[in-house]
Amino acid sequence: MPAVNKICCIGAGYVGGPTCAVIALKCPHIQVTIVDINQARIDAWNSKDYKLPIYEPGLEDVVREARGRNLFFSTDVDKGIQEADLIFVSVNTPTKKSGIGAGFAADLNYVELATRRIAAVSNSSKIVVEKSTVPCRTAESMRTILEANSPANCRFDILSNPEFLAEGTAVNDLFAPDRVLVGSLETPEGKVACDALTEIYANWVPRERILTPSVFLPVNALSAICEATGANIDEVAYAVGKDSRVGPSFLRASVGFGGSCFQKDILNLVYLSDSLHLPEVANYWRQNIAVLGFAFKADTGDTRESAAISLVRDFQAENANVNIYDPQVVHEQIWSDLSEACPTIPLTTLQKRVKIFSSALEACKNAEAVVIATEWKEFRDIDWNVVYLNMRKPAFVFDGRILLDADKLRNIGFKVTVIGRGEKL
Numbered sequence: 001m002p003a004v005n006k007i008c009c010i011g012a013g014y015v016g017g018p019t020c021a022v023i024a025l026k027c028p029h030i031q032v033t034i035v036d037i038n039q040a041r042i043d044a045w046n047s048k049d050y051k052l053p054i055y056e057p058g059l060e061d062v063v064r065e066a067r068g069r070n071l072f073f074s075t076d077v078d079k080g081i082q083e084a085d086l087i088f089v090s091v092n093t094p095t096k097k098s099g100i101g102a103g104f105a106a107d108l109n110y111v112e113l114a115t116r117r118i119a120a121v122s123n124s125s126k127i128v129v130e131k132s133t134v135p136c137r138t139a140e141s142m143r144t145i146l147e148a149n150s151p152a153n154c155r156f157d158i159l160s161n162p163e164f165l166a167e168g169t170a171v172n173d174l175f176a177p178d179r180v181l182v183g184s185l186e187t188p189e190g191k192v193a194c195d196a197l198t199e200i201y202a203n204w205v206p207r208e209r210i211l212t213p214s215v216f217l218p219v220n221a222l223s224a225i226c227e228a229t230g231a232n233i234d235e236v237a238y239a240v241g242k243d244s245r246v247g248p249s250f251l252r253a254s255v256g257f258g259g260s261c262f263q264k265d266i267l268n269l270v271y272l273s274d275s276l277h278l279p280e281v282a283n284y285w286r287q288n289i290a291v292l293g294f295a296f297k298a299d300t301g302d303t304r305e306s307a308a309i310s311l312v313r314d315f316q317a318e319n320a321n322v323n324i325y326d327p328q329v330v331h332e333q334i335w336s337d338l339s340e341a342c343p344t345i346p347l348t349t350l351q352k353r354v355k356i357f358s359s360a361l362e363a364c365k366n367a368e369a370v371v372i373a374t375e376w377k378e379f380r381d382i383d384w385n386v387v388y389l390n391m392r393k394p395a396f397v398f399d400g401r402i403l404l405d406a407d408k409l410r411n412i413g414f415k416v417t418v419i420g421r422g423e424k425l
Contacts, residue, residue, distance in 0.1 A: 003196070003199070004030060004085045004086045004127070004196050004197075004199075004200060005029075005030060005031065005085055006030070006031045006032075006033070006083050006084050006085050006086075007020065007023065007030055007031070007032045007033070007084055007085070007086050007087070007088065007200075008033050008034075008035060008080035008081055008083065008084035008086075008087045008088070009032070009033070009034045009035065009087070009088040009090055009131070010035055010036075010077065010080070010081070010087065010088065010089050010090060010091060010114045010117075010118075011034075011035075011036060011088075011089070011090035011091040011092070011114075011131075012034045012035070012036035012038070012041050012042060012045055012053070012073060013036075013041075013054070013090065013091075013092060014054055014165075014167070014170075015090045015131060015163050015165065016034060016088060016090030016091075016131065017034060017045065017052075017053070017054055017059075018054065018056055018059055018062075018165065018170045018171060018174060019088070019090070019131065019163065019165075019174060020032050020034050020071075020088060020090075021034075021059065021062045021063055021066060021071060022062055022171065022174040022175065023200065024066040024069075024070050024071035025062050025065055025066045025071075026203050026204040027070075027200060027203050028066075028069065028070055029070075030070060030200070031070050031072070032066075032070060032071050032072070033072045033073075033074055033080045033083070033084070034071075034072070034073050034074075035073075035074050035075065035076065035077045035080040035081075036073075036075065036077075037075060037077060038075075039075055040053075041053050042073050042074065042075050045063070045067075045073040046067075046073050050063060050064060056167070056168070056170045056171050057168070057169075057171060057172075058171035058172065059170070059171050062171060077117065078117075078121045081117065081118055081121050081122060081126075082121055082122065082123055082124075084126060085126065085127065086126065086127040086128075086129065086196065086197065086200075087118060087126055087127070087128050087129065088129045088131040088161075089111060089114050089115065089118075089128065089129065089130050089131060089142070090131040091110040091111055091113075091114050092110050111130070111142070112141075112145065115128070115142045115145045115146060116145060116149065118146065118156070119145060119146050119148075119149035119150050119156075120149065122150070122151065122154050122156075123151065123153070123154070124153070124154060125153075125154050125155040125156065125157075126154070126155075126156055126157075127156075127157050127159060127193045127196055127197065128142065128146065128156050128157070128158050128159070129158075129159045129160070129161045129197060130142060130158070130159070130160050130161065131161055131162075131163060139158045139159070139160045139183070140158075142158055143156070143158045144394045144415065145394060146158070147394070148393035148394035148395070149393055149394075155189075157184075157185075157189055157190060157192070157193035158184075158185075158193075159182055159183060159184050159190075159193055159194060159197055160181070160182075160183035160184075161180070161181065161182050161183070161197065162181055164177065164178070164179075175204070177205060177209060178209065179209045179210070179211050180201050180205055180209060180210045180211065181211050181212075182194050182197050182198055182201075182210065182211070182212050183212070184212065194212050198210050198212065287320060287321060287368060288320070288321045288322075288323070288366060288367045288368050288369075288392070289315055289320050289321070289322050289323070289367060289368065289369045289370075289371060290322075290323045290324075290325070290360075290363045290364045290367040290369070290370045290371065291308055291311060291312060291315075291322055291323070291324050291325075291363075291371050291373050292325055292326075292360055292363065292364075292370060292371065292372050292373060292374070292376070292379050293308060293325075293326055293372060293373040293374020293375070293376055293379070293401075294306060294308045294309075294324055294326035294329045294334055294337075294373065294374065295308075295326055295328060295329050295374050296308075296374070297374065297375065298374055298375045298376045298377065300328065301326075301328040301329050301330070301333070303329055303333055303334070303337050306337070306373075306374075307373055307400065308324075308326075308373040308374065309337050309338065309341050310341070311371060311373060312324070312338060312341070312354065313338070313341040313342055316342055316345060316350070316353060316354075319353075320353070321353055321354075321355075322353065322354045322355070323354075323355050323356075323357055323362075323363040323364070323365075323367060324354060324355070324356050324357065324363065325356070325357045325358070325359060325360050325362070325363035326374065326376075327376060327378060331356050334356055335347065335350070335351075338350055338354065360378070360379060360382050360387075361382065361383070361386060361387065361390075364387045364390065364391060365390045365391070366390065366391065366392060367391055367392070368391065368392045368394075368395070368396065369395075369396035369397070369398060370387070370391075370395075370396070370397045370398070371398045371400060372397070372398065372399045372400050372401050372403055372404065373400055373401070374401065375401040375403045379403060379404070380403055380404060380405075384408070384409055384412055384414070385412055388412050388413050388414060393413075394415050395413065395414050395415065396414065396415045396416075396417070397409055397414045397415070397416045397417070398416075398417050398419075399416065399417070399418045399419060400419050401419070402418055402419060404416075404418075406418050
């Protein structure tokens with residue numbers, strides 16, 4: 001991949017704004033465009049009197065020197081994406097306020113939307129860098145989305161470049177970081193992309209401070225998470241040890257801790273530790289899910305204690321749209337069960353989010369994921385090629401009954417997870 005000449009940062013917030021402003025300052029040969037759909041925020045970055053939307057000591061001086069030279073702020077997200085060689089995804093990732101993992105897990109909706117936009121409008125290959133504060137394996141999810149939706153002439157290489165800024169010293173942290181982490185795949189292409197980002201930081205950061213682990217995951221309590229997620233505990237320990245804040249300054253007693261990141265990161269770790277017992281199911285719930293089967297087992301119309309009821313209830317907590325098909329359960333029974341399981345949701349609201357179909361093929365159309373909840377034989381015999389063609393990509397199948405030929409589905413193009421088995425997406 002040739003040298004990076006143009007950078008786009010999606011997100012003009014606390015991380016993306018200062019980070020890419022400093023990159024523009026230190027790399028005058030690179031054009032840096034920071035894009036955001038928030039017009040007021042972009043207007044503030046472009047304000048004549050430099051009333052920036054973020055206050056950080058030294059930031060105004062950086063923007064004054066670089067803005068208009070090689071640093072630009074715009075609401076034209078698509079143009080920024082199309083022109084860039086390298087794209088930072090630096091959007092908001094708040095802690096979820098509802099649904100599964102509420103109060104602990106990160107809401108990755110904005111990350112997914114940005115990733116899908118990159119795939120939709122790109123007309124050339126890109127390096128895509130996750131820069132938001134996100135849980136591990138987010139880069140893997142982004143890669144899955146980009147690979148499934150990319151045009152034939154585009155290649156996307158995904159890097160993880162977590163930020164370590166402290167509010168109040170962000171500009172100094174960027175000028176003289178303890179370390180910069182650039183995580184990549186252990187492939188030739190991954191290494192080339194990693195080298196490209198490394199060269200950018202090397203314009204002002206000593207190379208010995210630029211660390212390039214194969215996988216980055218934010219020591220005994222972490223080792224189990226590393227084993228489950230493919231990270232290397234030695235690399236984690238080394239990277240953490242390079243942070244001068246982990247020491248007396250970090251451990252000093254106080255009434256608590258604040259800011260936008262630390263508490264969120266701890267909550268994410270707690271949620272990650274819990275969710276790994278059911279391998280990452282929460283990460284795969286999407287906007288439109290087909291649930292095949294509603295009876296508690298095949299060859300009956302009985303729904304008492306059916307797992308499908310709990311599944312749909314949890315999907316509703318995630319505000320997902322759900323398509324249901326079962327060959328024997330009558331529609332009135334499904335609505336009765338869901339009304340009982342979701343007592344705070346009016347039936348009229350449920351009927352807007354949940355649709356019941358007369359065939360499996362209809363239920364799967366335009367879905368992003370298919371969940372096998374009942375082991376009906378007819379689900380094994382579906383024309384899965386047709387299902388795949390009519391689904392959004394990447395297309396997921398979750399076999400909750402160990403019913404399907406997973407390898408056959410993978411050959412078609414599906415991302416398949418089988419309950420009780422450790423296959424990765």
